[in-house]
Amino acid sequence: MDYFTQAFLSAFKLILLFDTELYYVAWTSLKISLISVTLTAIICLPLGILFSLNRFRGKRSIQNILNTLMALPTVVVGLLLFGLLGRQGPMGELGLLYTQTAMIAGQCILIFPIILNLVIAGANTADPRIASTSIVMGANHYQKNIIFISEVRFAMLAAIVAAFGRAIGEVGVAMMLGGNIEGYTRTMTTAIALETSKGEFEFGLALGFLLLLVAYIVNILMERFNRLST
Helix, strand or coil: CHHHHHHHHHHHHHHHHHCCHHHHHHHHHHHHHHHHHHHHHHHHHHHHHHHCCCCCCCHHHHHHHHHHHCCCCCHHHHHHHHHHCCCCCCHHHHCCCCCCHHHHHHHHHHHHHHHHHHHHHHHHCCHHHHHHHHHHCCHHHHHHHHHHHHHHHHHHHHHHHHHHHHHHHHHCCCCCCCHHCCCCCCCCCHHHHHHHHCCCHHHHHHHHHHHHHHHHHHHHHHHHHHHHHH
C-alpha cells in the first residue's frame, strides 16, 4: 500500500512542479491529435452531410463498410502505413516513417470512419422536413445547407470529440509509425508503455493523470458549448 501511495504522490508532484519532460510529451500528444482531428474534420463534416442528404447506388454498402471500419484496430493501420512508408515500400523515398507526419496520417485514417459515421448518424436523425421547408421559405441551396448544418451541429461536435478521444488515446499507430523518439514522436500513450516497462511507474502514472485531465476538459467544454447553444 505504501508503494502505491508513494507512486501517486510522486506522480502528482511531477504534475504540480510542471516537469519539463512530462509536459513536452503531453504537448506532443495534443499537437498531433489536434492536427489529425482538424484535417479529418475538414473532409468528413461536409462529406457526411452530403452523404446523408443524397441518394445514390451503393449507399448502403458504403455505410456498412464505414460501420466495419469503426472497429479498425490501430495496429492494422500502423502495419499498413509502415509497409507503405518503410524503406522498401512504395513511399519509402519520402522518408516519412518515424515522423510526426506519419503519425498524423495514421490517426487521420483511424478517425476518418468515426467522424464520418457519427455525422451521418446525426444527420439521419434530423427532421427530414428541414430541407424542404427551407426551400419553400425561399432559401437557396447554400442557405438550405447552412440551416441543416445548424440543426446537426451537436452531432458534428460529438463526432469531433469522439475522434479526439480515439486519437489521443491510441498507441498502435503512434508506436509503429512514430517510433517513440524522445523529444519528437513520443506521446503520452507510448511514453506510459515505455516508462512502465523501465520501472518508472510514477512518470507513467503522471502521464495517465494528464491524459484523463485532457479528456475531462474536452467533455466540460463540449457540455458548456451545448448549454450556450440551447
